Amino acid sequence: MKKLFLPLLLVGAVTQAKAQFSFDAQLKYASSTTALFNKNISDLGASQDYDFAFSSNYGAALSVNFGKIGLGVEALAGNFKGAYQGEAPLIWGGGAYTSQVELKTLQIPVYLRVGGSKGSFGEFGVVANNISSASYSASNALVDPAFDVTDQYQSFLAYMVGVGGRISLPKIPVMLSISARFMYSTADAKGVDAMGNDLDNYSTYYKTNAASVGLHAGLVYSFE
Numbered sequence: 001m002k003k004l005f006l007p008l009l010l011v012g013a014v015t016q017a018k019a020q021f022s023f024d025a026q027l028k029y030a031s032s033t034t035a036l037f038n039k040n041i042s043d044l045g046a047s048q049d050y051d052f053a054f055s056s057n058y059g060a061a062l063s064v065n066f067g068k069i070g071l072g073v074e075a076l077a078g079n080f081k082g083a084y085q086g087e088a089p090l091i092w093g094g095g096a097y098t099s100q101v102e103l104k105t106l107q108i109p110v111y112l113r114v115g116g117s118k119g120s121f122g123e124f125g126v127v128a129n130n131i132s133s134a135s136y137s138a139s140n141a142l143v144d145p146a147f148d149v150t151d152q153y154q155s156f157l158a159y160m161v162g163v164g165g166r167i168s169l170p171k172i173p174v175m176l177s178i179s180a181r182f183m184y185s186t187a188d189a190k191g192v193d194a195m196g197n198d199l200d201n202y203s204t205y206y207k208t209n210a211a212s213v214g215l216h217a218g219l220v221y222s223f224e
Contacts (some may be wrong), residue, residue, distance in 0.1 A: 006141070022117055023223040026061040026177065028076065032214030036082030041193055046087050048194035051098065053083035055212065057107055066085040070113035071142045072123070080105050080129065080210065084194030099194050100139035103153060106130045109160055115223055118175065120165040127183055127209070136196045144174050152199070156210060158185035166220060175220040185210040194221065 041048045057078030063070045080103040111125025132220045134153040137146040164179025172183045188207030192198055199208065 001010065001190055007044040017089060020065075020067045022065045024063040024065065024070070024072075024117060025223070026063070026074075026218040028059055028061055028074065028177075028216060028218035028219045030057045030076065030078070030181075030214050030216040032181075032183075032212040034055070034081050034186060034210070034212040036080075036189060036191060036208050036210055038191070038193070038199060038208045039082070040199060040202050040204070043050070044086075047089070048086045050188065051085045053081035053100065055079050055081050055214075056075050057105075059107075060216060063113065065117040065207040066206070068114060068116045070121075072109070072111050072113055072125075074107070074109045075179045077111070078107070078109040080212070082191075083170060086105070086194055088195070090175040097140040097195075099136065099139055101130075101134060101136050101149065101192060103131050103189075104133045106132065107128075111160060111162075117165050118168070120180075121163070123138060123160075123162045123164070123179070123181075125160050127160050128153045128155070130188075131189075134191070136192055145154075146157075149196070153189055156185050156189045158187070159182045161208065162216070164216070172176065173221065175222070177216075177220050179212050181216055181217045183210075183212045184213075 032055045034053050057076035059076035061074040077198050081207040082101040083098045110113035111123045113121050113123045115121030131153050134150045136149045160183045162179045163180035166175045166177045168175050189210050
């Protein structure tokens with residue numbers, strides 16, 4: 001009898017694990033408010049100041065779930081923006097201006113999701129932001145309104161936290177996933193200032209931190 005007990009226990013454990021084990025595939029879209037923060041810009045007063053910028057991403061996600069814990073990875077193509085406004089120097093004609101830096105990125109979030117494959121959940125992890133190109137554009141008083149600044153930026157790693165929920169849809173075997181995420185990077189993205197000048201050329205160099213707050217929506221199919 002004792003010889004049968006251990007095999008039966010193992011079979012029971014495996015059966016229970018299979019019952020809790022599932023995979024998810026997801027198509028996603030995200031819209032975010034974004035910013036590239038640098039102390040050199042913040043210290044310059046009215047000549048350079050931050051403005052609102054909006055970014056979007058789309059892609060796919062895969063996750064494996066075991067009970068109330070899930071491990072997910074995503075590939076999200078899109079952009080990351082920094083927007084600015086201020087008063088141009090007299091040698092550039094003076095007057096108010098607005099400018100924007102747009103980074104073309106591939107974001108790869110890797111995260112833990114807590115709360116199960118259905119219903120409400122929380123998530124936290126890291127996001128690799130791989131930059132393929134960067135462009136600067138400006139309006140009004142600036143002399144050179146647009147140029148490439150890819151060489152001034154570098155890929156960076158960020159931290160991410162989020163909350164959301166999954167809702168079953170009637171008559172179709174998919175769920176709607178909606179979540180809010182906050183992302184912040186302590187790494188240096190480098191880059192240019194509000195007037196397109198390389199931040200490396202400042203007498204005191206400060207690193208550029210990236211941040212975003214976004215709404216993520218997706219359609220989830222679960223393989224159970």
